[in-house]
Amino acid sequence: MTEHTKVDHSTDNLDEILPVTAGPTVLERSKPRSANMASNKVECNACPVLCQITEGRTGACDRWGNVDGVLTRLDPVVFMRRLPEESTDVPGQEYALQETDTGDELFVSGVASGTTYPDYKPAPFIVSSKLDGVDMVTVVTEGIFSYCSFKIKIDTDRYLGPEQANIRHKGEIVGHVTTAEYGSQMLSLGGVHHLTGGSKKEGRITCDVMMALGNKEAVELTIDGGAQLVVQAGKAPIVDGVEEKRMRVGCGSAAIGIFAKQWFGHTDEVVVVDDHITGVLTEHQAGKCLDMKSSGIKMKGRKSTPGRYFQVANPGNGWGGTDISDPLAIIEGFDPEVAWPGLRLLITSTTGEHAEYFELDDTLTPQRKPIPEPLQKTVDRIGENCEPSLASVLFLGGAGGSLRAGVTENPIWLTNSIKKALVNVTCGGAPAYIWAGGGITVMVDVLRMPDNSFGYVPTPAIVAPIEFSMTREDYERLGGHMADVLPIQEVLKQAKYRVINWVDPSSPWPLGQKPVLG
Incomplete structure (x- = not known):
């Protein structure tokens, strides 16, 4: 983007972009020439910058030009x-x-x-x-x-950064992280305070980012205390160099409710890991309705309603949008008065991208085993029900x-x-x-x-x-x-x-x- 005002912006190919159908888009005489303006220039009043444009050239925005002494909108x-x-x-x-x-x-x-x-x-x-x-x-x-901005919806359960964190492009603040929504992280970019309320560089770079996003181009962003992103309308977001694939089917509790019947009879316990709500099948109302026997599992985090746990781990880019890579990290153990050797345990994420199967040994310690085929089918079905991860870009402006x-x-x-x-x-x-x-x-x-x-x-x-x-x-x-x-x-x-x-x-x-x- 050009950074100048009131300058002649040379375009050697001006003749090539002149009207291909009858007449220019807008044919408008500039206001009377000021005394200190050369005779071969027109003053463009299409915005407050008031570029003085030499014949055959364009103004700073590349949209308006001087065609035979007439201020003309060049694009069709x-x-x-x-x-x-x-x-x-x-x-x-x-x-x-x-x-x-x-x-x-x-x-x-x-x-x-x-x-x-x-x-x-x-x-x-x-x-x-x-x-x-x-x-x-x-x-x-x-x-x-x-007074305008772009609202960005990023389909991911990965941790992008803390709410209200600054978002930067080329080091300049261009927006902030806003409230997360179901299955998506939300960003707000642009706005009048970044366009005109900061330094000239901040305003110029903010304008660059906004125009690129609106024109469906890819933009690199960095979140303070969080992730590096590549965002483009209608494309999968790239988080810390990894392209996102799936939007979660629901929170851990929702996944328990959706797939409880399909797990019933094939496993004794299911934990669905989620940064928001982690679900535990036998404690959940869905498991109770199926008359499933309690497994005696002891979960980390803060218990909400039965079968639903908050804050089992910190936000991150691991299982279910948490910072864990080992699913057993969120389990404190099993109650020996309730659990039994051979108990079958499936742990999965809300997208099905992560899943492991365990059986308890004689000391009630989970031992990894290959996932049985009936359970693998349910994990695959979780993935099947996840929509493709996309970045949505919405323009918001006040007329x-x-x-x-x-x-x-x-x-x-x-x-x-x-x-x-x-x-x-x-x-x-x-x-x-x-x-x-x-x-x-x-x-x-x-x-x-x-x-x-x-x-x-x-x-x-x-x-x-x-x-x-x-x-x-x-x-x-x-x-x-x-x-x-x-x-x-x-x-x-x-x-x-x-x-x-x-x-x-x-x-x-x-x-x-x-x-x-x-």
């Missing part, structure tokens, strides 16, 4: 094509418009659309189209987000009043219309969850968005696509910029664009879906 705006039923076309692949295409099968995304900044003007595209005979309007823009001004002269009407489910909000066409409460706080899965949806401005801030879709009647009612509405067929004639197939066929078509409200 992304149109998304609704796939016909039973289509075999590849999602996300480039598509060449045919003569039979009417334009109503297209959705104008905010990707590369341009921005409303400095916010006195309507959105770059306000597009009318039809859906099943209904007149629709979509307002399209690239939002400049300082401020300035962005809303590009939709309507009275921004509160837009907010109220969203809350009333009259306006659907998407990001790059992907369904966005709207948080409850004031404002427009959106959250979206980046895997559902087109590739390279995110950009930046060197203030620094993240640039992300956002679209507002509604009926034409509702748009007029909320005080929309009706004079700037263009039929989608006219936009196709004027704009530099590219068309891709709908990225995520499982997502509803933006013009037909209802808002996902908090």
Whole structure:
């Protein structure tokens, strides 16, 4: 990422990235040239940096350039094509418009659309189209987000680091560990305090990390007092150099309940090791319901309800997300008044990646034995029920009043219309969850968005696509910029664009879906 402002950013291949269809994406004269600015420059007002750009070059963000004295958005705006039923076309692949295409099968995304900044003007595209005979309007823009972050869900029971621990990239703090969820560890990266509240280097590196994550690239992270990670949306996370394979089937107690009947008759005791809740079959209610005889096992840790133990070991990268490599380390022994020689004991982890079988000798000491075939089948079934370990990346951002001004002269009407489910909000066409409460706080899965949806401005801030879709009647009612509405067929004639197939066929078509409200 470039680190400069108000500089000429040379691009030798500028001619190659100029419009391949009629007209530039956004054609906008800069404000009057200041007295101390050279005659061959334009001042870009697409963000607060105000780069002065020489003809044939780009600004610091590489998104805007000086084309024949005109400030121009260089990348083609992304149109998304609704796939016909039973289509075999590849999602996300480039598509060449045919003569039979009417334009109503297209959705104008905010990707590369341009921005409303400095916010006195309507959105770059306000597009009318039809859906099943209904007149629709979509307002399209690239939002400049300082108040934004990425929430990372990592499917693993490995210990990544203490809650609230700092997360670093290239030595700079870019986020923190947040509360773990069932079967997953959670990270929060970015945010306004890292972007603008620290040093310039911290802000720049935070912006680097955020843009890479949003654009589905791999990012290396280090957690203070914890693990080193490689995280990429939709890919298995790499923890301390080891690629994760499985997300646990459940906690130790849940695993006991799920597989108790399958263990019954093949073993006398089962311990499922888990950093959260370690389960013991004969003490668990599932074992009681099966009328299993007590084994007399004595567990370390803090006993919760029957058959459930907390804190049997410290968190770590061993069995069940603990720090143990020997499963007998969490067993204190067996009650000689209850246990018996020959007692059969299976110990397994919540993913089935670790499992060992023991039988008690005459001194009630566990002796390792090969796992019997019926028990091996149950261990394999635990693994079969574990989903693949993935990293999920969700963008979370607040759409401020300035962005809303590009939709309507009275921004509160837009907010109220969203809350009333009259306006659907998407990001790059992907369904966005709207948080409850004031404002427009959106959250979206980046895997559902087109590739390279995110950009930046060197203030620094993240640039992300956002679209507002509604009926034409509702748009007029909320005080929309009706004079700037263009039929989608006219936009196709004027704009530099590219068309891709709908990225995520499982997502509803933006013009037909209802808002996902908090």
